[in-house]
Amino acid sequence: MKIIMDAMGGDNAPAEFLKGAFQAANEFGVEMILVGRGEELLRIMKQLGYDTLPQGVQIANADEVVDMHDDPATVLHTRKNSSMVLGLKMLADGMGDAFISAGNTGALLSAATLLVKRVKGIRRAAFGPITPTKSGSAVIIDAGANAECSPEFLLQFGCMGSYYAKKALNLEQPRVALLNNGTEDSKGTDLQKQAYGLLRQAGDKGVIRFVGNVEAREFMLGGADVLVCDGFSGNVLLKSIEGTAMYMSSLLKGIFTKNLATKLAAAICSSGIKELKGLMDYRRVGGTMLIGISKPVIKAHGSSDALAVKNAVQQAIGVVNSGICDDIRDNVDKMILPRETQANA
């Protein structure tokens, strides 16, 4: 298996990306193609104590880098020699099995859509991060790719999320729920009301196991395996989980560092605290798949370090092996509204 990686995107690029990629190649036995400024990568490789590239690792030169301020809509033209654009072209051309980048999120979404393309019939690709909940883990889809959504987008997110969760969370019949401001059928804005009807129909047809509306609180307490939402609400949800976890962690730190006795208490609980921190650590999963793109594209966290990079590679390997993109392609006819198909065909 060959994993193509943008070595230049993210706060800690390229050093942490080289480290993470070298570790991944060694540990997982995959080939890694690092896309970026060749000379810079080789120089940093030497700083890291390597004379030559480790076995299975190659470098593909790209002179430019997409930065965080580049306009996503035009990056294909303004940064055509960038590590992100060239890496995606390589994926589209079959030179690798998956692509990973920690760079500009909007640019990655836009360039992946234009170069690698969506699965035919899928209206929008979505971010589907896996987040810990009280019952284990769940997929939030869309967590921020599409601020404005149509009801059909949400139907497709629910179906794609279900196929994704089957493989990524190893569930036979993932519980798909719609994020809403109450559990009654009539809750939400027009978007949720219409999406509810479509998801209910898909549930009745057996395409997904739709369990209805869920509020954010019940979701966190384990109410769903796949949470369907527009990208705006999904971003609010994901970021408030992160913010609340960070805030509570800082309160806990205050409690444990109060005096000598509480420091002792912290030492006693250290394994549990470490576990808790690990659970809330973005590095654990590594990245977020762009679900709906025809080939595996993984967005790694912007502040990824070597561990997060390695975990993103592991996730990419899992996505490739599971055949999730094929599952979506094979079942896309169940995710399209008949009249819309004609209108948009």
Place this chain on the structure above:
Amino acid sequence: MKIIMDAMGGDNAPAEFLKGAFQAANEFGVEMILVGRGEELLRIMKQLGYDTLPQGVQIANADEVVDMHDDPATVLHTRKNSSMVLGLKMLADGMGDAFISAGNTGALLSAATLLVKRVKGIRRAAFGPITPTKSGSAVIIDAGANAECSPEFLLQFGCMGSYYAKKALNLEQPRVALLNNGTEDSKGTDLQKQAYGLLRQAGDKGVIRFVGNVEAREFMLGGADVLVCDGFSGNVLLKSIEGTAMYMSSLLKGIFTKNLATKLAAAICSSGIKELKGLMDYRRVGGTMLIGISKPVIKAHGSSDALAVKNAVQQAIGVVNSGICDDIRDNVDKMILPRETQANA
């Protein structure tokens, strides 16, 4: 001061409401009018060990109760003899200074709007709960009253929230921010883009101190004193804060109850843990003001116990004393879009 209270709404009504009201009358020296089924209230009063009503407490009879399944839109007609509707009428008629209910949220909003009315010029009343953040406390407005919002609603929420925060959080110049999926001016859906422009103008005119867009994570880390959002996003935010806090608390409990040593650790940190729990406890604040209604109406938490009821009374006293409703009335001309005024006058 006279506080009118719906004694029949909420999971623990009426016993906990009697207890809380009796305590409040005694502790704060206010008069309490309890609205509900008279005979039932007197019977429970006796069960609580009282022969007569404590000084300052009266009962106003209401034969019906609004239940959680009643349709908010028609409750004024279908439940016209309910404790909620009669209590609101008493407030409208000047028989008290504030009204508190823990009953059906939608019904309270709808009945308060129709009976007590909004401040003239205010398009929609909003829920403005106070939530703890890393920098202290902040107001989320709207936290769920209006799932669908116009940009002008959001402008008004920002202005009303600012006047509210000045008094409720004791801030001279509260930082007003717009909840968004990024900090750049161009972020969000059409609603956020347009609301951003209106809030920016209000900031430039000195009506509010607008600090721009904020993501949910930065909000939780202390990025704003007043967070403006549509009621759908506000509900997602508030409920995910609650859910994440509950989830993390359950993880913590697991850590502390693992074995004898960790139980000792918990004992050492008990004061800190208690403080943390208190901070995340809805009973602390007591209730949420319906901001924009012409007189003080407080929604208490549905599962309020006596302590929460007492705190809701304390909050109501604070709202009455602060003159927040007058502040909004006196400044409403700054919260109306000129062309809209003409169109809607």
